[in-house]
Amino acid sequence: MLRIELTTQLRRMRSLMLFAALAGIVVIAGVTEASKAGGRGGPATFSALNFAESGLNFMDPVLFGLVIAMLGAIIGGSDRDWGTLRYLYTRPVSRARLVAGKWWALVVCCVLTVAVFLGVSVLTGLVVFGWHPFHRSGSGHLSAAAAAGAVLGAGGYVIVCLLSVGSIALALGLLLPRSAEALGISLAFLVGSAVLDNVSTLHAIIAVLPVHYWLRWTSLFQGGGRGLALGLAVQAATVAVVMATACAVLARRDPAA
Amino acid sequence: MIDTVAVAVHGLSKSYGRRRAIEGVSFEVERGQICGLLGPNGAGKTTTMRVLVGLSRPDHGTARLLGEPTRLAAGVLARVGVAIDGPAFVPHLSGRRNLELAWRAGSRRWPPPALETSLELAGLGEALDRKVKGYSMGMRQRLMLAQALMGAPEVLILDEPANGLDPGEVRALRQHMSRLAAGGAAILISSHLLAEIELLATHCVVMDEGAVITAGSLEDLLGTGSYEFDVDDTRRAEQALRAVDGVESVGTHGAQLVVCAPGREVTELNQALVMAGVGVAAVRSKRSLEEVFLGLVERNNAAD
Numbered sequence: 001m002l003r004i005e006l007t008t009q010l011r012r013m014r015s016l017m018l019f020a021a022l023a024g025i026v027v028i029a030g031v032t033e034a035s036k037a038g039g040r041g042g043p044a045t046f047s048a049l050n051f052a053e054s055g056l057n058f059m060d061p062v063l064f065g066l067v068i069a070m071l072g073a074i075i076g077g078s079d080r081d082w083g084t085l086r087y088l089y090t091r092p093v094s095r096a097r098l099v100a101g102k103w104w105a106l107v108v109c110c111v112l113t114v115a116v117f118l119g120v121s122v123l124t125g126l127v128v129f130g131w132h133p134f135h136r137s138g139s140g141h142l143s144a145a146a147a148a149g150a151v152l153g154a155g156g157y158v159i160v161c162l163l164s165v166g167s168i169a170l171a172l173g174l175l176l177p178r179s180a181e182a183l184g185i186s187l188a189f190l191v192g193s194a195v196l197d198n199v200s201t202l203h204a205i206i207a208v209l210p211v212h213y214w215l216r217w218t219s220l221f222q223g224g225g226r227g228l229a230l231g232l233a234v235q236a237a238t239v240a241v242v243m244a245t246a247c248a249v250l251a252r253r254d255p256a257a
Numbered sequence: 258m259i260d261t262v263a264v265a266v267h268g269l270s271k272s273y274g275r276r277r278a279i280e281g282v283s284f285e286v287e288r289g290q291i292c293g294l295l296g297p298n299g300a301g302k303t304t305t306m307r308v309l310v311g312l313s314r315p316d317h318g319t320a321r322l323l324g325e326p327t328r329l330a331a332g333v334l335a336r337v338g339v340a341i342d343g344p345a346f347v348p349h350l351s352g353r354r355n356l357e358l359a360w361r362a363g364s365r366r367w368p369p370p371a372l373e374t375s376l377e378l379a380g381l382g383e384a385l386d387r388k389v390k391g392y393s394m395g396m397r398q399r400l401m402l403a404q405a406l407m408g409a410p411e412v413l414i415l416d417e418p419a420n421g422l423d424p425g426e427v428r429a430l431r432q433h434m435s436r437l438a439a440g441g442a443a444i445l446i447s448s449h450l451l452a453e454i455e456l457l458a459t460h461c462v463v464m465d466e467g468a469v470i471t472a473g474s475l476e477d478l479l480g481t482g483s484y485e486f487d488v489d490d491t492r493r494a495e496q497a498l499r500a501v502d503g504v505e506s507v508g509t510h511g512a513q514l515v516v517c518a519p520g521r522e523v524t525e526l527n528q529a530l531v532m533a534g535v536g537v538a539a540v541r542s543k544r545s546l547e548e549v550f551l552g553l554v555e556r557n558n559a560a561d
Binding site: 001003004007008011012013078082083084086087088089090091092093094095097254255 | 310311312313314329330331332334335337339341342343345346347348349350354358359360361362363404
């Protein structure tokens with residue numbers, strides 16, 4: 001089912017345009033900052049790796065979340081939107097296989113999103129700003145190798161974080177009548193979470209919001225990885241709870257309903 | 258020993274909320290039979306078909322295909338061709354790619370055994386490699402039929418398969434289904450095209466208001482009870498025939514009377530006309546599926 005999901009989703013103009021937009025944002029940012037290379041335009045302009053790190057900072061959490069919420073909602077709800085779901089069930093494809101196929105397709109989309117973004121960021125940064133050690137504001141430099149490792153680590157962490165909001169969108173796409181509704185609710189959750197995250201008096205709520213932990217990857221560029229384990233655990237728990245709930249609701253629901 | 262019953266439905270009931278969709282539906286279709294599932298809109302035909310292919314859970318009763326109980330994604334569905342609730346495809350992929358994905362979704366190796374013959378029936382030609390979103394309604398319908406038929410299924414469950422097809426395509430579909438049935442497949446087909454069902458089906462199940470009101474061979478269903486009389490005075494003939502006990506309807510077409518009187522011998526009707534002084538030039542037995550169907554539904558409604 002993974003292959004089928006990837007064939008149907010990644011050949012869509014909508015998906016291709018999303019990836020193209022991601023790459024385009026990076027290239028445009030690089031070109032507009034080209035004249036400020038060498039740190040004259042802020043930390044992002046010191047090196048390719050600085051540019052990539054700044055890009056992650058810019059995209060995470062809302063813009064990356066928006067892209068993945070869109071892909072998750074589409075993957076979850078497209079068969080229902082097209083009416084092909086009934087024919088999948090009669091091939092026959094079990095619900096468990098269908099949900100698993102869609103979830104793995106979401107994983108691939110999360111990896112592709114971050115990989116495309118980081119790949120284009122590093123390449124653009126390399127051309128525009130060159131390959132230099134990573135500049136840390138106020139605390140010296142990180143070697144290029146260590147910074148490259150940090151970029152990869154941050155990318156991996158962001159992928160897991162995106163998987164949590166993607167799973168929410170996917171589950172809503174599976175359960176709601178239209179993927180547009182799933183996308184709307186997912187975006188409301190994402191934006192609402194980002195707003196709540198800034199309200200310190202709501203600590204009890206913030207602590208269980210996956211978005212609260214999304215920017216913890218920045219510690220990788222400070223030579224550590226503080227709080228990443230907790231962040232990963234919250235994302236994993238969110239994915240597990242959301243997908244288990246979706247499966248439980250689907251199992252009770254009449255397929256023709 | 259091979260079980261000859263391919264489709265078996267017993268005491269099937271299903272409600273959506275407070276609305277009863279079907280109640281106590283029972284019938285069987287054997288291998289080699291083409292069974293027309295007939296009924297007015299809302300009679301419960303599609304609900305019955307959905308339950309049969311596992312797309313809907315019955316509240317009561319059982320449904321079996323090829324001897325195995327059906328449920329969502331039951332393994333037996335791999336041996337069943339389904340076209341239900343109209344065509345549905347991934348719009349940005351070609352017709353061929355859609356067929357391939359549908360086949361591979363069942364974890365089977367491409368190509369399916371009857372791909373060539375089903376594509377021949379679909380007759381899409383070069384359009385098969387174009388995106389489905391550019392297809393007409395008829396093309397989508399033909400692609401859906403190809404999808405249902407490409408696996409050489411032992412059972413076919415088709416909901417309004419002739420929708421959007423031109424007369425030549427309808428005939429080709431009819432011939433194809435007859436060949437499949439002759440090869441031992443069981444076919445359950447719902448349609449509002451009663452003349453088409455009359456040409457195709459060997460058996461019929463008639464449903465109304467969620468229940469089966471009659472089921473049996475088409476031969477038995479059309480057997481007797483409807484006649485055409487050529488008369489010299491249609492007005493007087495109509496009056497005379499309406500007075501005969503058991504006459505359900507009398508229709509006039511020029512100098513012809515079409516009389517529906519199940520259980521009455523033609524000689525009794527002829528005698529009534531002669532007694533009324535009506536000259537009868539000719540009499541023929543006539544009962545189309547349409548007349549039978551409408552008569553059954555009217556009687557069922559009157560009984561309510």
